[in-house]
Amino acid sequence: MLEVHLDPATINSRKVLAGLELLGVPYKINHVNYFAGAHKQPPYTDLNPNGVLPAAKDGDFTLWESDAILQYAADMSGTDKYYPKDLKKRVDINRWLLWEAAHWQPSCYVFFIENAIKPLLKAPTDQALLEKETPNWRRLAGVLDARLAKSKWVAGDSVTIADIAVAAPMHVHDKQRLPLQDFPNIRRWIAEVEKLPCWVKTQGPVDAATSPH
Numbered sequence: 568m569l570e571v572h573l574d575p576a577t578i579n580s581r582k583v584l585a586g587l588e589l590l591g592v593p594y595k596i597n598h599v600n601y602f603a604g605a606h607k608q609p610p611y612t613d614l615n616p617n618g619v620l621p622a623a624k625d626g627d628f629t630l631w632e633s634d635a636i637l638q639y640a641a642d643m644s645g646t647d648k649y650y651p652k653d654l655k656k657r658v659d660i661n662r663w664l665l666w667e668a669a670h671w672q673p674s675c676y677v678f679f680i681e682n683a684i685k686p687l688l689k690a691p692t693d694q695a696l697l698e699k700e701t702p703n704w705r706r707l708a709g710v711l712d713a714r715l716a717k718s719k720w721v722a723g724d725s726v727t728i729a730d731i732a733v734a735a736p737m738h739v740h741d742k743q744r745l746p747l748q749d750f751p752n753i754r755r756w757i758a759e760v761e762k763l764p765c766w767v768k769t770q771g772p773v774d775a776a777t778s779p780h
């Protein structure tokens with residue numbers, strides 16, 4: 568059974584949990600306390616030397632990078648429904664996973680930390696950092712919105728692991744205060760993601776926390 572080492576409060580941990588639920592891959596959770604900094608020290612750093620969450624183990628095989636864990640789990644799931652093997656469909660999904668990891672996640676992460684996590688920790692929000700990031704976030708949201716104007720889901724007519732990967736960085740978008748007003752297609756799509764049983768089942772502690780605003 569796949570063993571996942573993570574904290575469900577974090578973006579990339581939620582991504583992996585929701586993905587495993589979507590794929591129907593059995594897993595066991597090893598909780599690594601993000602708020603206590605357990606991801607910065609052994610034994611976790613023996614699994615993931617980057618000191619970031621999540622990591623996974625399949626027997627002796629260790630894997631990190633949340634999107635790689637999703638790809639691995641999709642291929643071990645026994646169905647290619649959520650990660651088709653067709654060359655163009657697969658590379659389209661890979662393209663969105665790479666875009667998410669390289670651009671979307673780091674940008675949404677600023678809003679996650681400043682607007683959702685820092686208030687929980689009673690730390691001051693850095694408004695200047697948010698203002699600096701907002702134009703970049705809007706540019707990226709424009710790319711995603713244009714894609715979602717053309718298809719129901721990120722990579723076509725049906726749900727794939729790309730939807731889970733791209734939705735995860737905005738998984739508490741209200742608390743993150745993501746400026747979604749000008750992006751109707753993202754709003755329509757994220758509402759659909761939020762109805763997926765895999766999403767509902769993996770609602771984490773940050774969703775549940777009382778809004779500090």
Ligand SMILES: N[C@@H](CCC(=O)N[C@@H](CS)C(=O)NCC(=O)O)C(=O)O
Nearest residue numbers: 577578579580619620621632633634
């Ligand atoms: N590209 C990595 C990013 C992992 C990552 O940044 N995880 C965050 C939580 S969502 C983390 O552990 N941050 C702690 C830190 O940067 O100290 C992945 O997708 O797994």
